[in-house]
Amino acid sequence: MLELAVLGLLHESPLHGYELRSRLKATLGTFRAFSYGSLYPTLRRMRDAGWIVEDEGDAEVVADAPVLTGRRGKVVYKLTADGKERLTELLAEAGPSAWEDETFGVHFAFFGQTDPEVRVRILEGRRTRLEERREGVRSSLARTRSRLDRYTLQLQEHGLESVEREVRWLTELIETERRSSQAPAEELSRTTPPTERGAP
Amino acid sequence: MLELAVLGLLHESPLHGYELRSRLKATLGTFRAFSYGSLYPTLRRMRDAGWIVEDEGDAEVVADAPVLTGRRGKVVYKLTADGKERLTELLAEAGPSAWEDETFGVHFAFFGQTDPEVRVRILEGRRTRLEERREGVRSSLARTRSRLDRYTLQLQEHGLESVEREVRWLTELIETERRSSQAPAEELSRTTPPTERGAP
DNA sequence: GCGCCGATGTATCGCGGCGATACATCGGAG
DNA sequence: CTCCGATGTATCGCCGCGATACATCGGCGC
Structure with a gap:
């Protein structure tokens, strides 16, 4: 669930937690929030699973669109090759797991990559x-x-x-x-x- | 949350778990499910708190409306005086706790008693x-x-x-x-x- | 020059609820 | 006479939420 959302967002560009959360809100809109209370544990799980890696230090080129802070990010998350694979796998799912209440919105949000x-x-x-x-x-x-x-x-x-x-x-x-x-x-x-x- | 729903339903008539769940589905409709996985723990909590009591044995007069099984209920839950008080208290709440996403539907469903x-x-x-x-x-x-x-x-x-x-x-x-x-x-x-x- | 505030940023904890699952009984259809 | 679907009680693990705790930064007024 959150996993898919994170993979989808990180596929577009590496992000750190805070921005990830903002994007989540902006992308999922009214439909779902996803607080830090689930985001960080999920991030950790995903890191342990090897889908993402944490990149510390310079986050100079984090943001592309608005002014935004840009510099000074602490922990930047990016997809690994395995993560991309996992994303592909999840995006290919066309069963109930993709159209139930909680999941559908997330799947839909990434239809562009589906x-x-x-x-x-x-x-x-x-x-x-x-x-x-x-x-x-x-x-x-x-x-x-x-x-x-x-x-x-x-x-x-x-x-x-x-x-x-x-x-x-x-x-x-x-x-x-x-x-x-x-x-x-x-x-x-x-x-x-x-x-x-x-x-x- | 579930607590209010249970109090509201039991105020109308004593019920056992299964029927409680059906009513929950019928009353809250599309808006919320409330599986047994939350119902039974809630019932226990409420019993421990003294809002409800478990009545075993005859449930002869459980249902009034349809044919339904009627007899043979196992555990029938009914409101205590404290439970009624608690219900009144909850129904009188007019703060954010009554109009947030998860709560509003339940409060609304019992507007008849509000x-x-x-x-x-x-x-x-x-x-x-x-x-x-x-x-x-x-x-x-x-x-x-x-x-x-x-x-x-x-x-x-x-x-x-x-x-x-x-x-x-x-x-x-x-x-x-x-x-x-x-x-x-x-x-x-x-x-x-x-x-x-x-x-x- | 300084202090305060709101935005940015990372992280944890408790708990309410969900879906799956396991049983057990009963009435009726085949 | 057997199997099935409805009735019925109950638990387990996991997910996600809301609250909370900090810490830093830039800009604002004073």
Whole structure:
């Protein structure tokens, strides 16, 4: 989980803990935090496993984009060859471990480094997962609606709508992926393709 | 957290572990699971604290609504006087502990047993919390949008929309609460038919 | 010239919760 | 008559969170 996130980020550039954490927040956004309380232990585990190495001393070229501190980093983490391999391995996974609640967001965040076919399979797996949940909630709601307290009902319905929204989102993403893989790499990198929804 | 949920459920009627878990799922819906791995330890803690007692043997009158097994429950948990007090205490809390991510859903689920004023304060606190987060995401997005990978961006925007949706939902709820507290207890309980408990 | 503050930076601890797992019993379908 | 899925109780290891503790640096006001 965090492991994948760290590998993915370090693959872009070496970072030290603090920046790693900032990137985590910026990348995963609303979806997950990842406090130091899990970051540092994970880093240690990964170091022991040999996926990353700690580089002390100069961190002169740490940051590329904004002003940022730049110099004076203490411990800079970077990927090893084994780490890259491990990352590839994790990014290739297209099973439940990639589309469960906690994991999906992280996998999605690194779709840019993921094989297109795997992307689609993960998106579909996720959607199926959510459709199952949706049906569960729906039938539970149908069975118990009358017995439910006003607020409980409200909560249920809000949850149901959230899931429905998520499913719609995924469907759109899947369609986009499909279109991209059909068309050769032309106008793909547009953030939102202006192309019409396509005649069915 | 789980503690509040358990107290809230047991306040309605005594239950055993398995049913407690089902209700938890039905009540909290999509929002949270609460596996046995946390339920049983919590029950033990609560028993040790004196909020609940274990009742073994007959569970004849456990369930009221559906057919259900009814008889043969093994360990039935019920609230003590202290437990009721503790519940009241928890339901009266209107601070951050009531509107953070993990807690809000549970508090909301038991709004039916919560003081109207507290309800509004929690809803507002929650909304403020989410508005802060929304602004955070927005500015982060504004700063980094151009540098962001296609998928990361997608994730950010989806997250942002989720938060916005949540805020809208809360605003609606708050308005409803306000209207209800102005009007005397007349047509408040639209969702649940007024006092139909025994006349089908 | 100095002190304070917020951002940067590294790190640990306790604990709440999850998923997996292990059993055991019961009613009903085949 | 047997097997299966629902009911039922319970534990274990791991993950991640929030709080907390420090330490340094640059810039701000005074």
